[in-house]
Amino acid sequence: MGDENKLKQALDNLLDNAKKATLNGGTVSVTMRRREQQVCVDVVDTGIGIPKAEIARIFGYYYRASNRTGGGSGIGLAITWRIVHRHRGEITVRSELGQGSTFTICLPRADYQPPAPTFWRRLAGWWAELTG
Secondary structure, three states, rough: OOHHHHHHHHHHHHHHHHHOOOOOOOOOEEEEEOOOOOEEEEEEOOOOOOHHHHHOOOOOOOOOOOOOOOOOOOOHHHHHHHHHHHOOEEEEEEEEEEEEEEEEEEEOOOOOOOOOHHHHHHHHHHHHHHHH
């Protein structure tokens, strides 16, 4: 379970950025899928893309890509990253200049229960025996 309002804010941030980056005639799409113990949402646009050298910095506060279109304060992706990580999730991005971007948020499924801590201790012990 998660904070529905915060998760909506994260998705709204991604959709807003995708719309700003997509020129007339381009598309923005959203898909949802299950992946093992996660639910993932992809926000895909056919917009301007993000320079490869800048991808590692886009989740920082006040960072705006050098080829950005429109305004913005540069905090939307930082807020999105924080919301996703507070929900024990992950966010990734793939982008090609002139072809668009795909932002993926993956969150743990509500029905997934991670193994008990004793499992991890046993696994660590077995690993130590094997590699020791």
